[in-house]
Amino acid sequence: xxxxxxxxxPDVFLPNPAAAGERKKQLAAQYGFExxxxxxxxxxxxxxxxxxxxxxxxxxxxxxxxxxxxxxxNLTPFRGPSADVGTVYEVGFARALGLPVWGYxxxxxxxxxxxxxxxxxxxxxxxxxxxDPHGMHLEHFELTDNLMIDGGIHFSGGQFIKVSxxxxxxxTNLQGFEECLKRIPSS
Amino acid sequence: xxxxxxxxxPDVFLPNPAAAGERKKQLAAQYGFExxxxxxxxxxxxxxxxxxxxxxxxxxxxxxxxxxxxxxxNLTPFRGPSADVGTVYEVGFARALGLPVWGYxxxxxxxxxxxxxxxxxxxxxxxxxxxDPHGMHLEHFELTDNLMIDGGIHFSGGQFIKVSxxxxxxxTNLQGFEECLKRIPSS
Numbered sequence: 001x002x003x004x005x006x007x008x009x010p011d012v013f014l015p016n017p018a019a020a021g022e023r024k025k026q027l028a029a030q031y032g033f034e035x036x037x038x039x040x041x042x043x044x045x046x047x048x049x050x051x052x053x054x055x056x057x058x059x060x061x062x063x064x065x066x067x068x069x070x071x072x073x074n075l076t077p078f079r080g081p082s083a084d085v086g087t088v089y090e091v092g093f094a095r096a097l098g099l100p101v102w103g104y105x106x107x108x109x110x111x112x113x114x115x116x117x118x119x120x121x122x123x124x125x126x127x128x129x130x131x132d133p134h135g136m137h138l139e140h141f142e143l144t145d146n147l148m149i150d151g152g153i154h155f156s157g158g159q160f161i162k163v164s165x166x167x168x169x170x171x172t173n174l175q176g177f178e179e180c181l182k183r184i185p186s187s
Numbered sequence: 188x189x190x191x192x193x194x195x196x197p198d199v200f201l202p203n204p205a206a207a208g209e210r211k212k213q214l215a216a217q218y219g220f221e222x223x224x225x226x227x228x229x230x231x232x233x234x235x236x237x238x239x240x241x242x243x244x245x246x247x248x249x250x251x252x253x254x255x256x257x258x259x260x261n262l263t264p265f266r267g268p269s270a271d272v273g274t275v276y277e278v279g280f281a282r283a284l285g286l287p288v289w290g291y292x293x294x295x296x297x298x299x300x301x302x303x304x305x306x307x308x309x310x311x312x313x314x315x316x317x318x319d320p321h322g323m324h325l326e327h328f329e330l331t332d333n334l335m336i337d338g339g340i341h342f343s344g345g346q347f348i349k350v351s352x353x354x355x356x357x358x359t360n361l362q363g364f365e366e367c368l369k370r371i372p373s374s
Contacts, residue, residue: 013323051337054328058338062282079305079319080267086326086333088272092279093339095249118266132266134358136200139273141241146273150238151245152280171321 002034003186006065006094009074010084012038014171027174031181036068065093070100072180075145075160076170077107081114082145095152102158102184104176105144106165112140159183189221190373193252193281196261197271199225201358214361218368223255252280257287259367262332262347263357264294268301269332282339289345289371291363292331293352299327346370 005028011020021037028035041060045053065071071094078084083105094101107114112127115138124130128140143150144160153160161180165173192215198207208224215222228247232240252258258281265271270292281288294301299314302325311317315327330337331347340347348367352360 010323013326015318015322015324050327050329054326054330054334055338055341058334059342061335062339062342078323079302080269082267082272084333085269085272085275086335088275089279089282089333089335089339092276092281093283094279095276096280096283115266131202135202136197136265136358137202139200139241140237142237143241146271146276147241147245148248148273148276151242152249152276154242155246155249171323 002032003069003184004034004036004067005184006068006071006090006099007035007037008071008087008090008094010076010078010087010171011074020172023174024177027178028181031184032186033181033184036064038064040064061090062093065090065097065099068094068099070094070102070158070184072102072104072177072184074171074177075103075105075149077105077114077145081111081118083149088146088149091149091152095156099156100158100184101153101156102161102180103149103153104161104163104180106163106170106173106176108162108164111143111145112138115139189219190256190371191221191223191254192371193255193258193277193286194222194224195258195274195277195281197263197265197274197358198261207359210361211364214365215368218371219373220368220371223251225251227251248277249280252277252284252286255281255286257281257289257345257371259289259291259364259371261358261364262290262292262336264292264301264332268298268305270336275333275336278336278339282343286343287345287371288340288343289348289367290336290340291348291350291367293350293357293360293363295349295351298330298332299325302326 014020025035075083161176163176201207212222262270314325348363350363
């Protein structure tokens with residue numbers, strides 16, 4: 001049986017998310033895996049009030065993850081220094097289920113450097129000594145994102161792949177995704 | 188036996204995180220619970236290289252969560268329209284462990300409205316029709332944050348409490364936290 005990989009990421013917010021999912025599923029198939037995209041769930045949310053429609057999608061995604069053997073998460077920074085929170089929720093969820101968690105990000109700078117840049121601060125030799133305007137300290141462990149994300153991937157047996165891509169391909173370039181597929185044992 | 192509550196949140200980035208944890212633990216005790224703060228883990232990270240120190244904290248936090256009966260997460264927006272990603276990871280993790288997930292946020296506006304504001308866009312009657320500069324659509328379900336967070340809390344049996352606080356108390360005001368404690372069944 002092919003391993004089922006849950007394809008987590010903000011790819012669902014792309015202009016044509018179904019096509020984006022199809023591209024990832026075809027690439028997964030080339031490496032002997034079955035890709036499972038969040039939009040694969042059979043859902044009938046027509047006519048549901050908005051909050052209930054959102055809950056139905058959440059429930060469907062959680063159930064899809066429970067049918068998978070591992071997860072590849074697109075952890076490219078999304079509207080801030082960190083990954084999309086919906087994806088991060090799924091990374092934590094998959095980790096607690098005991099699934100191997102693989103991640104990729106289409107950036108190569110550290111979490112500290114991205115956070116400093118987002119705050120408009122100059123580079124620092126010790127980012128841990130710096131606070132934001134709310135007095136909240138910066139995390140500095142030379143990791144790719146918040147330590148719970150990097151740590152969860154590490155202890156699950158997965159890897160966190162970092163690649164550099166042109167800015168106009170930030171959410172569409174699949175080089176990091178394919179690198180995960182190359183490294184994941186097929187059985 | 189008192190229920191053990193994992194106290195997730197960016198409170199660990201406050202100038203005096205130990206004191207912040209102590210305040211929450213004392214408040215939890217007043218309502219008959221045992222509060223468990225991320226910094227409670229016995230850790231010896233002195234001398235460890237930075238990435239390994241980060242991994243050790245991640246491992247300790249995951250293990251602490253496995254000893255708890257439920258979680259209260261501070262989901263106040265952190266350096267962007269969404270909650271702190273470390274906290275969101277823990278919400279997903281706790282949800283997959285089957286724990287009730289309670290959340291609070293010291294803001295009352297919707298995720299869509301915060302995202303529009305962060306992008307510098309005017310209010311929209313249909314935020315779902317809007318894209319960011321990367322062409323990524325906005326999520327719009329009249330929820331408090333990404334649907335995975337609101338949905339996970341909802342299906343776990345918890346509640347997501349929203350309060351409005353003065354801006355200088357954004358990460359210290361515990362009114363929403365205490366409201367969770369009031370509503371959580373003590374047995």
